[in-house]
Amino acid sequence: DTAVSQTPKYLVTQMGNDKSIKCEQNLGHDTMYWYKQDSKKFLKIMFSYNNKELIINETVPNRFSPKSPDKAHLNLHINSLELGDSAVYFCASSQFNSYEQYFGPGTRLTVT
Amino acid sequence: AQSVTQLGSHVSVSEGALVLLRCNYSSSVPPYLFWYVQYPNQGLQLLLKYTTGATLVKGINGFEAEFKKSETSFHLTKPSAHMSDAAEYFCAVTGGGNKLTFGTGTQLKVEL
Numbered sequence: 001d002t003a004v005s006q007t008p009k010y011l012v013t014q015m016g017n018d019k020s021i022k023c024e025q026n027l028g029h030d031t032m033y034w035y036k037q038d039s040k041k042f043l044k045i046m047f048s049y050n051n052k053e054l055i056i057n058e059t060v061p062n063r064f065s066p067k068s069p070d071k072a073h074l075n076l077h078i079n080s081l082e083l084g085d086s087a088v089y090f091c092a093s094s095q096f097n098s099y100e101q102y103f104g105p106g107t108r109l110t111v112t
Numbered sequence: 113a114q115s116v117t118q119l120g121s122h123v124s125v126s127e128g129a130l131v132l133l134r135c136n137y138s139s140s141v142p143p144y145l146f147w148y149v150q151y152p153n154q155g156l157q158l159l160l161k162y163t164t165g166a167t168l169v170k171g172i173n174g175f176e177a178e179f180k181k182s183e184t185s186f187h188l189t190k191p192s193a194h195m196s197d198a199a200e201y202f203c204a205v206t207g208g209g210n211k212l213t214f215g216t217g218t219q220l221k222v223e224l
Contacts (some may be wrong), residue, residue, distance in 0.1 A: 004155070004220055031210055041200060043156075043214040056211055090155055099144050099163065103155035 003027050004104035006091050012110045013081055020077045021107045023091030031055075032074035033092040033101065034066060043090070046047045049074055050096050078109075114139045114205045118215035124181055126223050131175075131190040133218045135203030138184065145186040146212070147205040149158060156202065173197070198222045 004025045013019050016053040025032065033056070034046040048056035049068040063079045074091060119134040137143055148156040151161050160171025167179040173196075177188045186203060204216040 033210070041150075041217045043202065043217075045211060048210055091147070092156075094210065097208075097210065099146070099210075099212075100158060100161060101212060103148075103157070105155045106153075 004093055004102050006099055006104040006107050008107060009105065010110075011109050012112065014112055015083060017081050018079045019081060019109070020075055021089055021091075021109075023074045023076075023104055025072055025091075025093040025102070025104075027093055027102060029093040029095050029102070030071050031094050031096045032068065032071070033094075034074065034076050035090040035092060035103075037088040037090060037106070039087070045059075047074075047076075054067055069082070081109075081111045083111050085109060113145065114207050114213045116203050116205050116213055116215035118201075118203050118218050120218055121216065122219045122221065124221040124223060127195055128192050131188070131193045131197065131220065132222065133188040133201050133203075135177075135186045135188065135215060137186060137205045137208050139205055141207040144208070145177075145179060146206075147171065147175070147186075147188050148202045148204060148214075150200040150202065150217075152199070159188070161202075163208070167207045184207050193220075193222045195222050195224075205218045 033048045037043045047066040052068045065077045068074045085110045088106045090106045092101040094101040119135045131179045146161045147159040162179045170176045175190045204212045
């Protein structure tokens with residue numbers, strides 16, 4: 001059973017397009033996250049939701065909009081894609097304040 | 113605020129040799145510390161964690177780490193490297209709450 005899943009695994013698109021990445025967890029966790037890993041493997045948190053409420057919102061361009069329809073799902077919508085958005089995006093989940101986060105397999109976004 | 117420094121972006125060891133990956137942290141509050149491993153084209157997997165209590169923590173795959181407050185360190189070790197240990201390793205810290213701050217990663221190469 002996949003604990004944290006993401007779709008799609010790969011996403012290739014052109015500058016200016018709008019795209020979405022979806023994440024689902026079946027661990028019963030109440031908190032979910034989006035991370036961005038750049039080409040140098042640096043991993044940085046972007047957003048976190050607890051029970052569908054936004055609790056972490058780092059300095060991210062407002063072209064990025066997360067949405068949590070329920071506590072098992074967290075989606076990331078990106079408008080007007082730019083070359084610099086090319087990265088691997090990881091979803092993760094945890095119980096609130098448990099500190100132990102479980103990561104999905106990642107979505108490799110390439111903007112051409 | 114918390115930060116993590118991983119010394120050595122690339123570490124190479126021979127199969128059967130000791131693995132030592134270095135991590136130093138900075139935290140204004142008692143830290144919670146983690147090591148994650150990332151195999152090629154996969155998500156991050158938790159190796160081990162320190163929250164409170166025993167300062168020597170054991171993780172999966174024979175890895176362990178020791179929390180040394182006086183040295184602000186949380187180095188990862190394994191007595192005998194195996195080819196399957198080749199991966200990217202990330203140290204992470206949180207001062208409480210859900211925000212993990214990651215180091216820049218160390219690529220471990222295991223040679224025959």
